[in-house]
Amino acid sequence: MNHSKSLRSMLSAPLIAILALGFASTSAFAASPATATIAVTATVSNTCTVANGTLTFGAYTGAKLPVTGTFSATCTSGADFIIALDKGIGSGATLANRLMTNASNSAITLPYSIVTQNGGTVVWGDGTNGTSTVTNVGTGTAQTVSVFGVIAAGQPVLSGNYSDTITATVTY
Secondary structure, three states: OHHHHHHHHHHHHHHHHHHHHHHHHHHHHHHOOOOOOOOOOOOOOOOEEEEEEEOOOOOOOOOOEEEEEEEEEEEOOOOEEEEEEOOOOOOOOOOOOEEEEEOOOOOOEEEEEEEOOOOOOOEEOOOOOOOEOEEEEOOOOEEEEEEEEEEOOOOOOOOOOEEOOOOEEEEO
């Protein structure tokens, strides 16, 4: 019996020492944490997109015909942008005197203008020859841009359908 007790005590003592060492190791790791930093970076570039719009005059009867059309611009939030309009594709058109062309006879045109404000007189162009551009600040979502067109009273034109195409350029 003595043998059995001494063998048991011999096995128990090392087992207790091993278990105690394992717990001591765990608490040693918890007491000494190591830290590091992680650099996080990103670059956001200013961008803008423009969606096609319309400026529909409808029926011209010889009286002054002001209308409002729209297109949209989507630019990065906080980005300043400038909108310029070209003279259109009407043959002989200028920024101050844009021309819609008759669908049946390209030699017949209907003059009109685009201005920067409803009822205004400042021609919306590319910033040259006395014209102005329109500026805005991006919101990150689509913004409706109003376009103000006017056909002056008393235009001596033939009946028919007239059209033009204006290109809007957004610089940001």
